[in-house]
Amino acid sequence: MSTFIQTLDHAWHTTNSLLCVGLDPEPSKFPGAYANRSDAIFDFCKKIVDATAPYASSFKPQIAYFAAHRAEEQLEQLIAHIHLKHPGLPVILDAKRGDIGSTAEQYAREAFDRYRADAVTVNPYMGFDSIEPYLEHEGKGVIVLCRTSNPGGSDLQFLETAGRPLYQTVARLAAEKWNAKGQLGLVVGATFPKEIEVVRSIVGDMPLLIPGIGAQGGDVEATVKAGRTAAGTGMLINSSRAILYAGKGDDWVEAAAQAAKDTRERINAFL
Template sequence: MTTPQLVQQIKAKKSFLCIGLDVDLTKIPTHLLELEDPVFEFNKCIIDATHDLCVAYKPNTAFYEAYGLKGWQSLEKTIKYINEKHPDIFTIADAKRGDIGNTSSMYAKAFLRDLNFDSVTVAPYMGKDSVEPFLAFENKHTIMLALTSNEGAFDFQTLNVGGQELYKQVLETSRTWKNSNNLMYVIGATKSEYFTEIRKIVPDSFLLVPGVGAQGGSLQEVCKYGMNKNVGLLINSSRGIIYASDKTNFAEKAREEALKMQQEMEIILKS
């Protein structure tokens, strides 16, 4: 998917919501556990109930890898279902990969070609040659960790290194890499006070923003400081939507929560 196509979806749906499909078998409705593939069936119901309210889905691969081969098959079925039923929706493999060049090439092939995700998250700690293999795929996007929403982000990301915070150096350096126009960045919603400075470095890039809702981030604050002329934001919500209910009406309740966020986003877009 190209960036203009993503922007068009945002305008059409009046939404920049990304729903995280992080499936924990201990949290899903118990009646699904009787089915052959409860993870996929849960995802399918969530997708059917919310696809018109969001512009992206983001499975965190850890929640599939934890169940071995069956989990990987569930992930494969999930991405195939989205691509076939809702090809307009942007898909994110939240895998946080990052390794030496030839290994990154295999990771990139796995997620961007074989599974056919639109994007994949990566960790930049090993530098250019660990990220550029992902950037080589045409009309695919690499979403690089920059300033995350967890408490431990302050251990390294905001350290002053040579007169500048490390996360700023990461942002600036990444712009010099080959095909850097395919880069997006993960910026935590709990760090809304940093968005103004971030936009000075990457004014046109899309930012994937976790941390709104359950982790305490403010949608209004993120939009105030982080939105650009093309919106430039994908606001992720996982637990707050997919686990709105553990009863048989879980999909209906998930839709209700997604609708609340979409309506709030629509108001922001109008203003």
């Protein structure tokens, strides 16, 4: 069985894409035909996945958008659909979990045994023992929050620790102590390209999940130049709303596919 890192590396090369399509379904934004459908979230996301898969190297469902609508079973169906119909494209469950070890064990089971995700996002605020249970799941990826794309991230992530900002300490711990099994990646927002460059210099070729290029306004050129590895990969550049809701009419599926294609081409233009 291939590991998350191996699958991701293969996907980067076979798809010629660093695009990660975020799946943040909000039923109020769905086409009118989905009104009152019990399977609306699954079917909407399935159509997005099938339309954008030719242009993406990964998918990232955000668990809150499913759980808020009691659609956890639809999330299970969706991840199973991606694995069945688009094998080789890894699924990152965006859950941002962070709790003590015994609870983290249950969150890890949720992500990897229930949902069958290939990787999960986690919060490092409680230290390594809150991350370690995820690493016990062989071959699965664990993507640690480092420098997030939201403005308030600076409240904590720029606090000085041992003479450096906290986000740099997280990057160093991930690269030098926590990644013994080679399963880790880091979240670094596209809204802070200078910090992407700093993190890349610390962690080498570790994968970086980079949100923020779509609705949040991150600069694609600056992001790519700051985060790419020598091989021209190393990034999962995420776009969610700008793809999901690219079209407002009957051609919404085609519009999503075109938005994904255009985003991939914008990224590739700077590699």
